Amino acid sequence: MEISEIGEFGLIDRITSEMPLRQPSTIRSVGDDAAVIRYPDDTDTLVSTDLLVEGVHFDLTYVPLRHLGYKSVIVNLSDICAMNGIPRQITVGLAVSSRFTVEHIEELYAGMRLACEIYGVDLVGGDTTSSRSGLVIAVTAIGTCPRGEATGRDGAKDTDLICVSGDLGAAYMGLQLLEREKVASAGQKDFVPRFEGKEYLVERQLKPEARRDIVEILAREGIRPTAMIDISDGLSSELLHLCKASHCGCRVYEDRIPIDYQTAVMAEEIGMNLVTAALNGGEDYELLFTVPLHLHDKVSYLDGIKVIGHMTKEDLGCALVTRDGAEMALRAQGFNHMPQGE
Amino acid sequence: MEISEIGEFGLIDRITSEMPLRQPSTIRSVGDDAAVIRYPDDTDTLVSTDLLVEGVHFDLTYVPLRHLGYKSVIVNLSDICAMNGIPRQITVGLAVSSRFTVEHIEELYAGMRLACEIYGVDLVGGDTTSSRSGLVIAVTAIGTCPRGEATGRDGAKDTDLICVSGDLGAAYMGLQLLEREKVASAGQKDFVPRFEGKEYLVERQLKPEARRDIVEILAREGIRPTAMIDISDGLSSELLHLCKASHCGCRVYEDRIPIDYQTAVMAEEIGMNLVTAALNGGEDYELLFTVPLHLHDKVSYLDGIKVIGHMTKEDLGCALVTRDGAEMALRAQGFNHMPQGE
Numbered sequence: 001m002e003i004s005e006i007g008e009f010g011l012i013d014r015i016t017s018e019m020p021l022r023q024p025s026t027i028r029s030v031g032d033d034a035a036v037i038r039y040p041d042d043t044d045t046l047v048s049t050d051l052l053v054e055g056v057h058f059d060l061t062y063v064p065l066r067h068l069g070y071k072s073v074i075v076n077l078s079d080i081c082a083m084n085g086i087p088r089q090i091t092v093g094l095a096v097s098s099r100f101t102v103e104h105i106e107e108l109y110a111g112m113r114l115a116c117e118i119y120g121v122d123l124v125g126g127d128t129t130s131s132r133s134g135l136v137i138a139v140t141a142i143g144t145c146p147r148g149e150a151t152g153r154d155g156a157k158d159t160d161l162i163c164v165s166g167d168l169g170a171a172y173m174g175l176q177l178l179e180r181e182k183v184a185s186a187g188q189k190d191f192v193p194r195f196e197g198k199e200y201l202v203e204r205q206l207k208p209e210a211r212r213d214i215v216e217i218l219a220r221e222g223i224r225p226t227a228m229i230d231i232s233d234g235l236s237s238e239l240l241h242l243c244k245a246s247h248c249g250c251r252v253y254e255d256r257i258p259i260d261y262q263t264a265v266m267a268e269e270i271g272m273n274l275v276t277a278a279l280n281g282g283e284d285y286e287l288l289f290t291v292p293l294h295l296h297d298k299v300s301y302l303d304g305i306k307v308i309g310h311m312t313k314e315d316l317g318c319a320l321v322t323r324d325g326a327e328m329a330l331r332a333q334g335f336n337h338m339p340q341g342e
Numbered sequence: 343m344e345i346s347e348i349g350e351f352g353l354i355d356r357i358t359s360e361m362p363l364r365q366p367s368t369i370r371s372v373g374d375d376a377a378v379i380r381y382p383d384d385t386d387t388l389v390s391t392d393l394l395v396e397g398v399h400f401d402l403t404y405v406p407l408r409h410l411g412y413k414s415v416i417v418n419l420s421d422i423c424a425m426n427g428i429p430r431q432i433t434v435g436l437a438v439s440s441r442f443t444v445e446h447i448e449e450l451y452a453g454m455r456l457a458c459e460i461y462g463v464d465l466v467g468g469d470t471t472s473s474r475s476g477l478v479i480a481v482t483a484i485g486t487c488p489r490g491e492a493t494g495r496d497g498a499k500d501t502d503l504i505c506v507s508g509d510l511g512a513a514y515m516g517l518q519l520l521e522r523e524k525v526a527s528a529g530q531k532d533f534v535p536r537f538e539g540k541e542y543l544v545e546r547q548l549k550p551e552a553r554r555d556i557v558e559i560l561a562r563e564g565i566r567p568t569a570m571i572d573i574s575d576g577l578s579s580e581l582l583h584l585c586k587a588s589h590c591g592c593r594v595y596e597d598r599i600p601i602d603y604q605t606a607v608m609a610e611e612i613g614m615n616l617v618t619a620a621l622n623g624g625e626d627y628e629l630l631f632t633v634p635l636h637l638h639d640k641v642s643y644l645d646g647i648k649v650i651g652h653m654t655k656e657d658l659g660c661a662l663v664t665r666d667g668a669e670m671a672l673r674a675q676g677f678n679h680m681p682q683g684e
Contacts, residue, residue: 027386028494031587033424033571034390034485036492041383044369048376049433049467049482055474056437082375091391093435093480095398125391131478132397138435138480140391143376150378152370230375245373 001102008128011102015109019116019123023088025144026122035124037089043144048079054134062178065104067206069111072137075232077119077210078285080143082230084151084215089124090116093138095131108137119212149224151289156227156246160290162309163225163299165214167258168235169274172281173266174198174205180270200262208285214305215287223299225289236279236330238288240318246290249316250330252309254323279320279330343444350470353444357451361458361465365430367486368464377466379431385486390421396476404520407446409548411453414479417574419461419552420627422485424572426493426557431466432458435480437473450479461554491566493631498569498588502632504651505567505641507556509600510577511616514623515608516540516547522612542604550627556647557629565641567631578621578672580630582660588632591658592672594651596665621662621672 003011016030028036039045052058052072060068073090080087092112096105105128116123121141145151181193195202211230218225227246229238235257243250257278267274290311291299300307309321319327345353358372370378381387394400394414402410415432422429434454438447447470458465463483487493523535537544553572560567569588571580577599585592599620609616632653633641642649651663661669 028492032494032496033421034388034427034483034492036425036487036494037387037389038489039387045379045381045387045484046376047379047431047433047467047482047484049435049480050469051435051437051471051478051480053437053471053473053478056472079375083378085376089389091389091482093391093393095393095395095478125389127392129393129395130398131395131476133475134473136393136395136437136473136478136480138391138393138478140389140433140482141376142387142389142484145378147380150370150376152374152378154374228375 003096003100003102003105006102011105011128014102015106016123019113021122022120023122025088026124029122029124035089035091037142039144042147044147044150046080046083046085046143046145046150047140048076049138049140050076050079052137054136062182063206065107066111069108070115070207072139073112073115074208074210074285076139076141077121077212078230078232080141081210081212081215082228082287083145084149084225084228085143085145086212086215087119087121087141087143087210089122089142091124091140092126094126094128095136096128097131097133097135100135119210151225151228153227153229153242153245156242156248156290156311157292158248158311158313159293160226160311161293161296161299161307162250162252162288162290162311163305164235164258164286164288164308165211165305166284166286167260167263168231168284168286169278169281170201170204170260170263171208171283172277173263174201176270177201177266178205198262198266200260201266205283208283210285211287217302221298221302223291223295225291228287228289231284231286231288233282234280235288237332239330240332242288242290243311243318246311247314249312249314250309250318251312251321253321256306256308258306345438345442345444345447348444353447353470356444357448358465361455363464364462365464367430368466371464371466377431377433379484381486384489386489386492388422388425388427388485388487388492389482390418391480391482392418392421394479396478404524405548407449408453411450412457412549414481415454415457416550416552416627418481418483419463419554420572420574422483423552423554423557424570424629425487426491426567426570427485427487428554428557429461429463429483429485429552431464431484433466433482434468436468436470437478438470439473439475439477442477461552493567493570495569495571495584495587498584498590498632498653499634500590500653500655501635502568502653503635503638503641503649504592504594504630504632504653505647506577506600506628506630506650507553507647508626508628509602509605510573510626510628511620511623512543512546512602512605513550513625514619515605516543518612519543519608520547540604540608542602543608547625550625552627553629559644563640563644565633565637567633570629570631573626573628573630575624576622577630579674581672582674584630584632585660588653589656591654591656592651592660593654593663595663598648598650600648
């Protein structure tokens with residue numbers, strides 16, 4: 001069905017009709033000029049906005065719209081978690097070209113709805129409009145943390161430990177795998193991509209998660225990170241952000257970087273240095289954070305969290321310590337989500 | 343200068359370096375994963391998101407980037423005002439194709455900065471990314487109102503008065519004028535557009551304002567609207583929204599609709615029915631609201647506010663009462679910002 005048949009308001013009605021509210025803080029949701037939110041006293045409000053642009057952040061030849069919807073919410077929830085917060089609400093702005101049908105947009109929203117359900121977040125507003133070409137998704141996430149407990153990038157001390165959740169490089173390897181199969185499929189009918197034994201990589205790329213569980217675990221254990229950031233552009237880039245903002249240097253140890261077996265196999269297959277993948281591959285959405293040195297034992301025993309190094313005085317710079325003890329300066333290579341034609 | 347020369351982070355540094363913070367509620371601004379906001383107890387938080395898409399909402403052949411930046415902020419602040427709120431912060435998401443230079447983006451932000459300055463709003467975060475074609479601007483505005491005093495569309499009673507601020511139709515006539523001069527300029531070097539005597543129309547189209555002053559006046563006078571909406575898609579369309587949400591009908595009087603002299607002259611020139619322009623022309627960003635009948639005298643004497651009609655029982659429908667006493671049903675014509683090619 002063409003979107004023009006039901007119009008913007010018809011589309012919004014369709015999409016939001018089955019959207020239950022879960023947050024007691026949501027006073028007014030979709031359907032007015034603005035959403036109304038009422039947080040308890042003694043909380044701070046967190047706000048973050050991210051754009052996902054077709055042809056830049058995603059390629060619809062291998063990203064199902066439902067997964068895209070899910071991921072577009074997750075990347076924003078991850079930003080709230082990275083401030084030591086719990087996400088509560090989102091707004092969604094959508095610019096859609098005429099090649100998308102009502103059913104397409106419903107698929108996209110099905111993924112958004114699933115993310116909202118799993119994370120207990122309310123979709124409270126937004127805007128849907130046409131675009132001249134392609135799909136642009138703008139999500140704003142709103143959340144809370146206890147007053148004064150937001151964790152920025154600038155609070156690390158030069159003796160702090162550096163911790164990371166989960167494992168790194170898998171989402172990047174998933175992207176390589178999807179790109180490989182896209183090339184292999186060119187011109188072939190009934191092409192079946194080969195993902196066996198690499199399901200984890202595909203999932204990490206297409207369906208990442210926001211580490212709200214880590215925020216909750218740390219709170220439960222009474223561990224307050226001194227600085228935190230989520231890993232969207234690669235460990236190396238995020239470490240440099242933390243160090244710059246905190247006026248510190250750092251040392252991270254190659255043999256401490258958590259890497260999944262499938263990531264290692266894929267790196268081997270495509271002849272890529274595994275550490276490069278883990279340092280520079282983006283979109284893992286794991287949390288990178290620092291804690292005071294005296295919490296070493298406490299944090300080390302937590303499932304899913306690994307101590308990978310420590311901060312230093314600023315003049316020592318930022319380096320990876322390799323297995324043979326050599327130091328390699330970390331570089332801000334950054335991460336381009338997709339090869340850019342323009 | 344090409345944006346690629348300084349990169350996303352370089353661009354953000356450049357743009358935000360001169361951005362002073364004005365709101366005591368802004369605890370943390372640009373430069374982290376999320377902004378941190380701390381509102382006083384006893385306020386509700388308002389959130390609204392709007393997209394502006396090149397070729398759909400604006401045409402850069404006659405919209406200067408600085409004006410576009412200004413307007414993209416204003417349309418969002420207007421949504422907060424329409425909830426009886428005061429805007430406090432915004433985030434800005436920008437997708438920019440490679441034909442835009444650093445200087446272009448600085449112009450755009452100069453307009454945003456001016457809007458922030460005039461309205462005392464802080465730009466606290468956002469995202470800048472590349473796009474495959476054109477410019478997409480996603481602004482989220484955040485504001486406050488006293489707890490429980492947000493004014494939705496659904497609170498009007500069937501005896502309430504209908505009020506409107508400012509005058510209507512001028513922004514639409516400004517768009518017609520700009521389109522006319524664009525056509526006239528085609529293929530001509532050194533073309534000078536003819537705007538004499540119509541400066542107000544151009545200003546209304548290119549540099550609209552959010553009626554925060556009206557929200558403040560009403561609060562000062564102790565007048566709390568029962569329902570409110572801002573006029574972005576035309577009076578007719580917004581009246582229908584109010585009536586539908588409030589389960590009412592309405593009667594508005596042709597001779598009560600506030601129209602500026604320049605709007606009337608332009609309508610005459612292009613042979614357009616003036617009332618049609620005032621009813622269906624969008625982008626005036628005036629406030630349309632209802633108040634209880636007993637406030638008639640109080641609201642009538644306020645500068646810049648006009649009583650244009652009254653709500654009715656729902657089954658009486660929504661109609662314009664013409665000068666000769668005839669009733670014309672209001673239609674949801676809506677407003678297309680620009681002629682759509684796709």
